[in-house]
Amino acid sequence: MTTLHNPTIWEISDSDNDGDEGAQGDLKRSSNAKLALAPPLSDGYKRPSQTRKRRSKEEMEADKEKGRGMKEARERKRAAKELEKEEKRKQQQKRKEAAEQLNSLKPENCLKCLTVCVDPALLQQEGSDILLGTLSSCEWRYIIEQQQLPNSITWTRNLPQGEDGSATMEEDQVVQVLGATQFLDMVITVKKMIDSGGGDSAISRDAAKVLTLLVTESRPDYRRRGHETIQSKYGGENLNVEEVLVYLQLYKNMSVVFLDGWQEVTDHICAVTKSLSKRPLKLLTEKVDLPFCVDGSWASGVRVEKDGSGLKQVWSKQIQQLNRVSPAVALCVTAAHPSPQLLLQAYEASGSEEDKKRLLAGLVVEGEGKDRRIGPDVSARVYRCFTTQNPELVLD
Structure with missing residues (x-):
């Protein structure tokens, strides 16, 4: 009897043993032949026996909760970065505004904010054009405007927008320019007021202002000539001009300066203008605390914290x-x-x-x-x- 051999099919044995043992042996050999000829398994392929076990509902919920927590953490971190960036931007803006404010307080910049206000009556005096010409050459702002006090000069300062709710503020300095005759008339009036013990209605001025009287046309023999003029107008009685000057200085906070002509008046006005331009920065730098207990800390100071340390x-x-x-x-x-x-x-x-x-x-x-x-x-x-x-x- 002839037997056909095929490695890929069942193998028929010619053995006389037709029992179960022979059949099982033939089946085993045929299976091994199939496995030997089968293609190799790829790395990504998983046999059914190696399939991942299905997760429970609790595990999936835990994973979702973990994902939400990580997302919230990322959002918080992003918000913190944005907040830090915004705070840094605000600090930079504050420093910029402080630097701009400090720069605006410099005298050369404050001069641009000052305006010299000249009473029109002064323009009638000979030589007043020297003042206007000097202000124009210095490129300082000035206006011709009627003042509360005749023959006076005042100053105004432009404020940053929104400060104190107004656009300008008046400086406390007032300069009144008087001729020799006008000054002698005022001295006689004040002397009569002092002797009578009456009020000070003869001197009309704002108590909040610092008034300076500039007396022009003064000469070396002014005091002698002044005494003669005063005595003739005051009925020949002895009148001491210095008494009136002391009274004005002590009781009215008024200074009297004797000048020769409008050139000296102009120099005085320019000096006052420059002094007013230096005032804001000077006031800022003169804020001095106690040297042994200060907010900051330097060589001569000690910082005291809120808890008392220091x-x-x-x-x-x-x-x-x-x-x-x-x-x-x-x-x-x-x-x-x-x-x-x-x-x-x-x-x-x-x-x-x-x-x-x-x-x-x-x-x-x-x-x-x-x-x-x-x-x-x-x-x-x-x-x-x-x-x-x-x-x-x-x-x-």
Whole structure:
């Protein structure tokens, strides 16, 4: 009997054993042949036995919750960055505005904001064109406008938009230009007012203004000629011009300046204008706090925080203001008496006056070399400084 062999199909054996064992052997050999000829499995292919186990509903919800949390974290981080960027932009804007404000306070820029207001009556005086010509050559702004006080000159300042709710403000300086005859008439009127004890209706002026009288046409013999003119108008009685000048200075805050002609008047007006242009920056730089307790911190100052830290350093700085008191001596005193109140209590607890003066004398001051004591001199000066009732007392 002839047998056909095919490796890819069932193999028929010619063995006489037709039992189950022979059939199983033939089936096994045929399966091995199929596996040997089958193509190799790719790496991405997963056999059904290696398929991932299906997740439960709780696991999927947990993953979703985790995803939402990560998204919220990213949103918070993005919002924080935007907030930080906005805050940085605001700080830059504030610094820019502060720099612009400081730059506007410089005298050369303040001059551009000032306007000199000249009363029209002054233009009738000979030589007044010198003033207008000088203002024009300096490129300073001026206007011809009737003033509350005749023959006077005032100043106005343009304000930044929105400041104080107005566009301009009036400066407190007022200059009144009088001739010699006008000034003598005013002196006679004021003298009569002083002698009669009457009111000051003869001097009409704004109390908030600082008035300066510029008297022109004065000559070297002015005082002699002035006395003669005053005596003739005042009935021959003795009239002291200096008395009137002192009264105007002390009681009316009015200064009188004698000048020769409009050139000197113009120089005075220019000096006042330049002084007013320097005022804003000067007021800003003259804000001085106590040197031993300041908001900032520099070589001579100490910063005090809201929690009170820094007060001990302030206490030490206060003692160092005394002559010949070194930082080491001040540190020794503050270590023994941590506050001024405790030092005053120690003085009260002492016996005699001499004991109070020598209270600090025995304190040891540690130095780089050998230690030393404060001594009676410094101890007595500290005692006088904190207990005296005389503000004019000389400590040394």
